Amino acid sequence: MVARIIPVEPFDLVIFGGTGDLARRKILPGLFRRLADGQMPWEARLIGAARSDVDDDGYRAMVLESLEEFLPSSALKPRIVEQFLSMLSFVQIDATGDDGWPELKEKMRDDVVHAFYFSVAPSLFGPIAERLKERGIADGQARIVVEKPFGHDLDSARALNESLAAHFDEAQIYRIDHYLGKETVQNLMAVRFGNMLFEPLWNSQYVDHIQITVAETVGVGGRGEYYDGIGAMRDMVQNHLLQLVCLIAMEPPSRYDHDAVRDEKLKVIRALEPMEPDDIVRGQYSAGSGGPSYLEDVGDPRSRTECFLAMRLSVSNWRWAGTPFYIRTGKRLKARASEIAIVFKDAPHSIFDVPRGRHSNILSIRLQPNEGMQLGVTIKEPGPGGMRLIDVPLDMTFAEALGEEHSAIPDAYERLIMDVIRGNQTLFMRGDEVEAAWAWTDPVIAGWEARGHIPSPYDQGSSGPDDALMLLHRDGRRWREIRP
Numbered sequence: 001m002v003a004r005i006i007p008v009e010p011f012d013l014v015i016f017g018g019t020g021d022l023a024r025r026k027i028l029p030g031l032f033r034r035l036a037d038g039q040m041p042w043e044a045r046l047i048g049a050a051r052s053d054v055d056d057d058g059y060r061a062m063v064l065e066s067l068e069e070f071l072p073s074s075a076l077k078p079r080i081v082e083q084f085l086s087m088l089s090f091v092q093i094d095a096t097g098d099d100g101w102p103e104l105k106e107k108m109r110d111d112v113v114h115a116f117y118f119s120v121a122p123s124l125f126g127p128i129a130e131r132l133k134e135r136g137i138a139d140g141q142a143r144i145v146v147e148k149p150f151g152h153d154l155d156s157a158r159a160l161n162e163s164l165a166a167h168f169d170e171a172q173i174y175r176i177d178h179y180l181g182k183e184t185v186q187n188l189m190a191v192r193f194g195n196m197l198f199e200p201l202w203n204s205q206y207v208d209h210i211q212i213t214v215a216e217t218v219g220v221g222g223r224g225e226y227y228d229g230i231g232a233m234r235d236m237v238q239n240h241l242l243q244l245v246c247l248i249a250m251e252p253p254s255r256y257d258h259d260a261v262r263d264e265k266l267k268v269i270r271a272l273e274p275m276e277p278d279d280i281v282r283g284q285y286s287a288g289s290g291g292p293s294y295l296e297d298v299g300d301p302r303s304r305t306e307c308f309l310a311m312r313l314s315v316s317n318w319r320w321a322g323t324p325f326y327i328r329t330g331k332r333l334k335a336r337a338s339e340i341a342i343v344f345k346d347a348p349h350s351i352f353d354v355p356r357g358r359h360s361n362i363l364s365i366r367l368q369p370n371e372g373m374q375l376g377v378t379i380k381e382p383g384p385g386g387m388r389l390i391d392v393p394l395d396m397t398f399a400e401a402l403g404e405e406h407s408a409i410p411d412a413y414e415r416l417i418m419d420v421i422r423g424n425q426t427l428f429m430r431g432d433e434v435e436a437a438w439a440w441t442d443p444v445i446a447g448w449e450a451r452g453h454i455p456s457p458y459d460q461g462s463s464g465p466d467d468a469l470m471l472l473h474r475d476g477r478r479w480r481e482i483r484p
């Protein structure tokens, strides 16, 4: 039996951008939960590094405020809070300057794992990496964690990779895609490769198509101008959705090991067909339900950036030829829901008097909310009155199936940071993977820019533009409902 909580070794974690939104909302509350759960040792040290002029006590007060804001009060046991705060300190550093680095070096202890989290703008990755290495703060064993966005296109991603590779080996670089830290995403691999049941059916002979939906109810609101320079393709598809496509489509790796898994994912990205314009639907939400339109939110009535994207992808290899992967993501949709659905083909011949397409088996994997899996199977409706078929779900929602002890699933960030300390890169993107994803993405974006494509408007609270429905209708299929 694998222990539920595997404590990690003592470590020093430096959080560049330790006063920023991500650190306050995700990283520090996540670390607190790992400490409370007994996974993070009491000997660990957390060092905030940013430009702000605060001392250790000021930083502790700031972090306490974040814990109070982002964790339920029931989680804040005084003894653990006191311990957590005592592990914190702060150094004032400008990533592009000379001050603060000797103080940081001074704080790093020997004989513990050293990790550096770059929770700052990507333009600072290079300057920080350079200073850490040249000033002897990070050695060949240290780990660095970098956040998204990892580049804006292939050239910028290459430049970022080069700026990191100039100072660190690939084995030291942990590129975060927090989707990979989600419990269900890892469970997808467990279900596929830990059971005999699914893998023989996991191909174009038995799978009709795949749907991946990542739907949000929020708009671009406060960060409209920033988002408008990016769009759904760069913000969601190039990284998160492609990673999900990879995990579904990849061949079984020979081992559950970082390079074996990432080699297989890379092959999937390289097998993606270039996109045809007819297989892409881009949208922008209109004004409605009292909320402004996308164009009003970003303050540019002529913007052509998409905040909704639906696509029909083809993976050209023996396993998947002929099985489309439909993906969609968007803002201000009818519910906040992320789901992968593997829709199996109909039985080749029905001995029951039912129309085709009425009873397909569907394996649905929910990433949020309520992480879990369901397998839809067809059975006879109980009772007298002949052979009536109904579909019932075999539910694998973790909290219900595994009980109380397993209901507190760690947040993706918590899991990933612990993996950094353990030195396990399996759930992080390798440099060549990121570049391959951009190499596929760039021509798609260049194509719609060259065509001067204008995104279709859609109603807030809907499932996106009508054209997105047509993307499946024309293939004789339909999207699954976006349900909370």
Ligand code: NAD
Residues within 6 Å of the ligand: 016, 017, 018, 019, 020, 021, 022, 023, 049, 050, 051, 052, 093, 094, 095, 096, 118, 119, 120, 121, 122, 124, 147, 148, 149
């Ligand atoms: P933020 O603007 O809230 O915080 C930025 C942090 O960087 C602050 O602590 C600031 O003091 C520090 N900083 C800025 N310039 C600096 C410099 N020259 N030297 C040292 N420190 C400097 O940003 P954020 O939202 O925390 O995001 C940080 C990174 O994480 C960004 O790359 C962002 O794209 C990425 N990210 C953020 C989120 C999120 O939910 N906030 C999600 C995914 C990725």
